[in-house]
Amino acid sequence: MTNLALKSVLHGCRRYLPVGIAVGVSGLMMVVQAALAMGAFSLSAAPVRLSQADLWIGPADAMSLDESRGLSQLAVGRLWLDPDIVRIEAYMSPPFVTIGEDEDAGEIGFIVALQLGDDTMLLARAIPAALRQRLADPGTIILDRTDARKLGVAVGDRLRVSGQSLRVVALAEGVQAMFGTQIIASELTARDLGQGAGSEPAFYLARLRPGADPQAVAARLENVTPLPEYRVWLPGDLAAQTVRSWALGSGAGTLFVASSAIALVITLMVVSQTLGAAVASAMREYAALRAYGISFRAVQWIVTKQGLYVCVAALVLTAVASMLVLWVLHQRGVASELPLPLAGAVSVALVLTVVISNLVALRRLRRADPASLLR
Amino acid sequence: MKHDIDLHVLSGTGLSKSFGKGAKAVQILQGLDISLPRGALSLVKGPSGCGKSTLLAILAGLTAPDAGRVDALGQDLWSLRPPARDAFRLRHMGFVFQGSILFPALRAHEQIELVLNYMGIAPKAARDRAMTALEDVGLGPRADLRPDALSGGEKQRVAIACALAKAPEIIFADEPTSALDTENSDLVSRHLRRLASDHGVTVICVTHDDRLSPWADRIYHMRAGRIDRIQTEVT
Numbered sequence: 001m002t003n004l005a006l007k008s009v010l011h012g013c014r015r016y017l018p019v020g021i022a023v024g025v026s027g028l029m030m031v032v033q034a035a036l037a038m039g040a041f042s043l044s045a046a047p048v049r050l051s052q053a054d055l056w057i058g059p060a061d062a063m064s065l066d067e068s069r070g071l072s073q074l075a076v077g078r079l080w081l082d083p084d085i086v087r088i089e090a091y092m093s094p095p096f097v098t099i100g101e102d103e104d105a106g107e108i109g110f111i112v113a114l115q116l117g118d119d120t121m122l123l124a125r126a127i128p129a130a131l132r133q134r135l136a137d138p139g140t141i142i143l144d145r146t147d148a149r150k151l152g153v154a155v156g157d158r159l160r161v162s163g164q165s166l167r168v169v170a171l172a173e174g175v176q177a178m179f180g181t182q183i184i185a186s187e188l189t190a191r192d193l194g195q196g197a198g199s200e201p202a203f204y205l206a207r208l209r210p211g212a213d214p215q216a217v218a219a220r221l222e223n224v225t226p227l228p229e230y231r232v233w234l235p236g237d238l239a240a241q242t243v244r245s246w247a248l249g250s251g252a253g254t255l256f257v258a259s260s261a262i263a264l265v266i267t268l269m270v271v272s273q274t275l276g277a278a279v280a281s282a283m284r285e286y287a288a289l290r291a292y293g294i295s296f297r298a299v300q301w302i303v304t305k306q307g308l309y310v311c312v313a314a315l316v317l318t319a320v321a322s323m324l325v326l327w328v329l330h331q332r333g334v335a336s337e338l339p340l341p342l343a344g345a346v347s348v349a350l351v352l353t354v355v356i357s358n359l360v361a362l363r364r365l366r367r368a369d370p371a372s373l374l375r
Numbered sequence: 376m377k378h379d380i381d382l383h384v385l386s387g388t389g390l391s392k393s394f395g396k397g398a399k400a401v402q403i404l405q406g407l408d409i410s411l412p413r414g415a416l417s418l419v420k421g422p423s424g425c426g427k428s429t430l431l432a433i434l435a436g437l438t439a440p441d442a443g444r445v446d447a448l449g450q451d452l453w454s455l456r457p458p459a460r461d462a463f464r465l466r467h468m469g470f471v472f473q474g475s476i477l478f479p480a481l482r483a484h485e486q487i488e489l490v491l492n493y494m495g496i497a498p499k500a501a502r503d504r505a506m507t508a509l510e511d512v513g514l515g516p517r518a519d520l521r522p523d524a525l526s527g528g529e530k531q532r533v534a535i536a537c538a539l540a541k542a543p544e545i546i547f548a549d550e551p552t553s554a555l556d557t558e559n560s561d562l563v564s565r566h567l568r569r570l571a572s573d574h575g576v577t578v579i580c581v582t583h584d585d586r587l588s589p590w591a592d593r594i595y596h597m598r599a600g601r602i603d604r605i606q607t608e609v610t
Binding site for chain 2: 002003004007008010011012042127282287289290291292293294295296298370374
């Protein structure tokens, strides 16, 4: 079967360029915006993702890692009694510090305190035991590689933090904070900087004995009377909930939906105009097909297929351009992340936009009156 | 081959058609009767606005008459539902329009294959029929060219090849030679003549072009929405 739709698209590809540009630009905008936002939000859950805990225990009313008002050791006393829990570690909310010579005008930073033992759970995936040992000397810190580049410091350099001079002993990957600079130090160094003074841990990390079922242990810890003051999270759930909380609570989700909607409406207008113009330019040919006896539905299908071919080509271009941009961002150390469902949602939105545009363009086909060729 | 031109394959009886409504309505056809014999090349001539093209559109099943009946190959054309009328045109009718109406993206043979494919003809058979038809109109060597590489006359011959490849019983042609030079006009006229004489196709041609007249079996002269006279002795 002669594929008129495909041949027309290939032959008149310049005519369809505005569709590619409109779909590509709006797709790229949505993908990059979503990837940057999700990348930034995912940093909020970095302590969870980069730790090697089997369970996280926080206050019952805390809906994310950042919302804890603190939880006393007394409230979680049951953890020490559970036979499946072999190690418990406190996670303190990272306190603010200022970085730079001028304490009033310095950059904002946060101190994350690590225990220096071999089986420390917090940030263990990013900072293994060997690296952690470099923090043994008081006044030493580890920075994220991107943060260090931003601050212009390297290993061996000294950094002024809240009035104290600290020495950078190592750089790590992926331990950026969403805002400001994350400074990783030993508990001793952190205490000197004021961390933990009079405050309760925000969460507790728990490691289970090998073979124990985290879900079963979580259920056992929660299903007690009276209702406990704590809530037990699986790490994946806490990370996802923390990201979700930022995405929805910060207004970024609304901003993304609103700007995407505007981009899609503009795309709809451009694409429907372009496809409509393509239909109009071939009106005499379509009318001739109708005169020959080819059904209106068959001619509609030709036009629909043209739109779909253009849509597929535009989506492929968008995907290639998006991957390129995300790769460049990644190379430059910019946190970006595009979960598959979000990428799928962007693709579906673009496909729907082109399909609706095509339906608008198809209305013009009604003017393909074969009798008009005989006037 | 000689065909029985007494056997009428297409006729219109009492055809009326007006455009517009109320006081502004213009009566284009007024109870027109016409009967077209098989295997004849018939011309419809007349002054502009006399209803030639409207008559052609009604006979081809493209414009509904206000009154009257069209019989094509024994079938009351306007009693058919639109999909059945489409299928009837696809199976039994061919068209040659004024100027060329070809898809810019398709090569000459693909223009024909496209229509044959919709008739349900397999791709290989469609290719063979398209090539045979193009060779028949002298375009075999140019079968791979797209419309932008063909002259006006060649494009019109592709349209005739398309009609020929469909093997229809009736061909409708609207001013098929008007835009062509004398040489191409002769070529196109000769092909239309051959379609009628050699293939037994009933060819009805609306034209102002007197160069086509010597090739015709009969000429219907129209005036004010009616057939004014029928000229059967054409010189």
